Amino acid sequence: MKLPRDIDAVDLIRALHVLGYAKVRQTGSHIRIKTTRDGDYSETIPCHSPIKVGTLNAILGNIAQHHHLTKDALLQLLKL
DSSP: OOOSSSOOHHHHHHGGGGGGGGEEETTTTTEEEEEEETSSEEEEEESSSSOHHHHHHHHHHHHHHTTTTHHHHHHHHHHH
16 A cells, blocks of 8 residues: 655644554654553654655554554554
């Protein structure tokens, strides 16, 4: 499945609520999100519009690995 090219940080965080992610803090242009689903896990998302494709790929890869999903399954779950 192809990664979206026009997603910004706010849309990504909103989509990640499905997996229990919530904003913990923001320092400058970076937002820290955290979930306790499948164990504690935190991820930092740059507050850019849009998020660069390589950065988005890395973030989604980390999140998919934590939740034991493939990136395609994660994208379908998030409906991105």
